Amino acid sequence: MTVRLQEAAFDAGAELNAFTAAQSNAGAVVSFSGIVRNSARGDLVAMEIEHYPAMTGSAIEAMIETARGRFALGDALVIHRHGRLAPAEPIMMVATASRHRADAFAAAEFLMDYLKSRAPFWKKEVTASGAQWVAPRDADEKALTRW
């Protein structure tokens, strides 16, 4: 498993290719990448992402371990950025590898649901008219109940 927390941008395609090439016992790779969405008005200047450095890495590793206990998960990659990001920049990606696709899909969704609501990140939208912390969505919290 690989967990990377970084300020720098990353190339999701290159990361996915490298992750795929490193698998020797998998038949399926699933990936998700999140990008900075513009505001409803289209006036987003930046997305500022704060995190809890002493906790973030271990919390994500624990999520991956939990996913391993639930699915036949061979390998997993999580990259998550912090700091100041511009609209349309990549924020994060998850890739999972397993023998068969069902486990790779399920593990990727499981990790995404937990990253949304249980990894210590906080997003702040900076627009021309001011800055505002992003409120959690009820749907994100509810999504955890399906696991």
Add this chain to the structure above:
Amino acid sequence: MIDVVYFAWVRERIGLPRESVETSAATVADLVAELRAREDRYDMAFTDLSALRVAVDQELTDFDAPLAGVREVAFFPPMTGG
């Protein structure tokens, strides 16, 4: 001494990211009560505990968690990762 750390709007409302607190609070809730009694900015930050989450020694927990032997308590709003 316990290190208390704040993130996102909790940090902004209290006005600092981290502080060392001399306390004999038995639980997180007791620590919150001590902090709220200090100054308005703490009182305001902790008004609605349902809007807050807490981690003790970097593990998510509840406000009734005990503080014996704990080194770090973190307060923050619900997380918005991904």
